Amino acid sequence: MGRSKIKTITHNGIEFPSQTEALMYCWCEEAKALGLIESFEMQKEYEIYPTVRYTVEKPLKTKIKHVERVLLNRWTYTSDFEIVALRGLNGLIERGTWYRIQGNWNYTCDAKGDRINPNQASAFSHKQKGLYHMRGVYVNKCQPSTFYPANGFPLTVPEACYKKDGSGLYKYWQDIKGKCPTIEEAYSL
Numbered sequence: 001m002g003r004s005k006i007k008t009i010t011h012n013g014i015e016f017p018s019q020t021e022a023l024m025y026c027w028c029e030e031a032k033a034l035g036l037i038e039s040f041e042m043q044k045e046y047e048i049y050p051t052v053r054y055t056v057e058k059p060l061k062t063k064i065k066h067v068e069r070v071l072l073n074r075w076t077y078t079s080d081f082e083i084v085a086l087r088g089l090n091g092l093i094e095r096g097t098w099y100r101i102q103g104n105w106n107y108t109c110d111a112k113g114d115r116i117n118p119n120q121a122s123a124f125s126h127k128q129k130g131l132y133h134m135r136g137v138y139v140n141k142c143q144p145s146t147f148y149p150a151n152g153f154p155l156t157v158p159e160a161c162y163k164k165d166g167s168g169l170y171k172y173w174q175d176i177k178g179k180c181p182t183i184e185e186a187y188s189l
Contacts, residue, residue: 009160014042019173021080022158024111024142028081030154030183041082044108046137048130049075077127079139081109109140144176152183 008015009022016022028040052072058065084106110124128139153176161173168174180186 009158011158011160016158018111018113019158019161020113020144021111022160023144023154023173024081024109026154026156026158027148027151027183028083030156034183034187036085036183036187038084040084042080043078044082045076045078046131046135047074047076048127048134075127075130077131077139079108080111083107083109107140108137109142111142114143114145144173148176148180150186152186153177153180155182 008017009019010016011022011025014025016025025042028037031037032040049072051070051074053068054071055066055068058067110128112124116124124139124141128141131137131139157169157173157177161169163170169177
């Protein structure tokens with residue numbers, strides 16, 4: 001039995017693997033327009049460990065050939081968002097939902113749903129620790145139930161977050177939005 005294809009969400013011509021990521025993109029766009037962040041980048045790849053190779057000698061009739069083999073494959077992590085905050089802006093830090101390395105204004109973020117599979121949570125945790133230990137990059141886990149109440153809910157919401165019959169947001173998003181200020185209200189702009 002083959003793997004099932006992940007249903008993607010399209011918003012502003014960009015494909016996202018989930019509603020959570022598409023909504024985080026909307027938050028980044030709005031925060032940039034409001035001057036909270038300088039810029040953001042999506043799908044930035046980090047190498048946690050490089051490929052480990054070794055050489056074996058393969059005897060041929062007239063000579064010995066050296067063949068390179070892979071012992072361990074390269075270990076990488078691709079962040080959902082890399083956000084560059086404006087220097088001197090402490091609002092993101094003061095909220096307690098973000099962590100950055102001292103002296104660095106980049107925030108690495110992974111948009112996770114509130115209900116994640118334990119196996120996925122474990123894999124994320126291992127990569128988060130490995131990336132911090134080997135590269136000094138901390139990955140913030142941005143879950144809707146904690147991120148949006150502290151940092152504001154975007155005014156623009158991807159179409160995929162709305163019910164197909166046009167009767168409004170899905171209950172999950174409506175419940176979260178109901179507990180959240182707008183981004184402007186959250187940062188008193």
